[in-house]
Amino acid sequence: MKVIDNENMADMTPVKLSRKELTEGTGETAQHQEALDWIRRLKLPLEKELPEEVIFNLGPMRFVAEVWRVLKPGGRAFLTEFGVEEGWPAAVKLPHHTEYEVQYNHLRQAVRWLGFQERYLSLPQFLQIKPDTKVLCTGAAYTIQRFCQGLGQNFSVRAYTESELTKTLGDILPKLQGCHYHDIADPAWFGLIDFKVLLLEKPGGIPQPTFTEQKSGLRWYSQR
Structure with missing residues (x-):
């Protein structure tokens, strides 16, 4: 068990x-x-x-x-x-x-x-995460979520790499500016x-x- x-x-x-x-x-x-x-x-x-x-x-x-x-x-x-x-x-x-x-x-x-x-x-x-892996800023993720809600689409807030975000947003991504990424081990941004x-x-x-x-x-x- x-x-x-x-x-x-x-x-x-x-x-x-x-x-x-x-x-x-x-x-x-x-x-x-x-x-x-x-x-x-x-x-x-x-x-x-x-x-x-x-x-x-x-x-x-x-x-x-x-x-x-x-x-x-x-x-x-x-x-x-x-x-x-x-x-x-x-x-x-x-x-x-x-x-x-x-x-x-x-x-x-x-x-x-x-x-x-x-x-x-x-x-x-435990997850064997590389500390320099770049992921989307949490604040940007919440902003994108609100933007998608306005379009009637779902967007989950999580740690996206650039390729994952591109795949998730598809045609919506070109409409967004200022998507910035940080090291996943950076405590100032994620606290993982x-x-x-x-x-x-x-x-x-x-x-x-x-x-x-x-x-x-x-x-x-x-x-x-």
């Missing part, structure tokens, strides 16, 4: 904890106490100078605990979302809703505490490096044989 979760964790339940709750270990509500219990069991370090309030990713903690429950030994999970590795999560204002950064050091401690084997890397590393991938495996599954397959269809198995 496999679980795939793509860009959902930032929408999961956040809890805003006060300095008093963190230092005394007692929550003002049952939900706050649940968050504090996670902090205690994971032995998360608390800085000496705590801010008045911090955000804790309670929803993602519940989620990985449920993933551990439903997966059989050998089961795997793929989780990806934007987040941070230091400090506490922050709220991110988006059109029509607010999301919350995932604190990946906290989440990684949680999955290890649960018993998962984990691998952690950035999304560009902020998206992380967490690969999880529940131990105890039957080891899968490893093999290489030739063009002829023959498979060469390696012994462990």
Whole structure:
């Protein structure tokens, strides 16, 4: 069994904890106490100078605990979302809703505490994206979308290379000016490096044989 979760964790339940709750270990509500219990069991370090309030990713903690429950030994999970590795999560204002950064050091401690084997890397590393790949500016993509809506045509906002944009727009492209492209790894434009991938495996599954397959269809198995 496999679980795939793509860009959902930032929408999961956040809890805003006060300095008093963190230092005394007692929550003002049952939900706050649940968050504090996670902090205690994971032995998360608390800085000496705590801010008045911090955000804790309670929803993602519940989620990985449920993933551990439903997966059989050998089961795997793929989780990806934007987040941070230091400090506490922050709220991110988006059109029509607010999301919350995932604190990946906290989440990684949680999955290890649960018993998962984990691998952690950035999304560009996972996708093996060349950092100098040129893609359409996000702002230009939204402008093109509004232009196409006026023509009664659909246009999805995503990272287009120049050849992909030409193929997608066809006869519309000559009507547009100022389409500019940037390196996909440029954080000033895309922030792709902020998206992380967490690969999880529940131990105890039957080891899968490893093999290489030739063009002829023959498979060469390696012994462990």
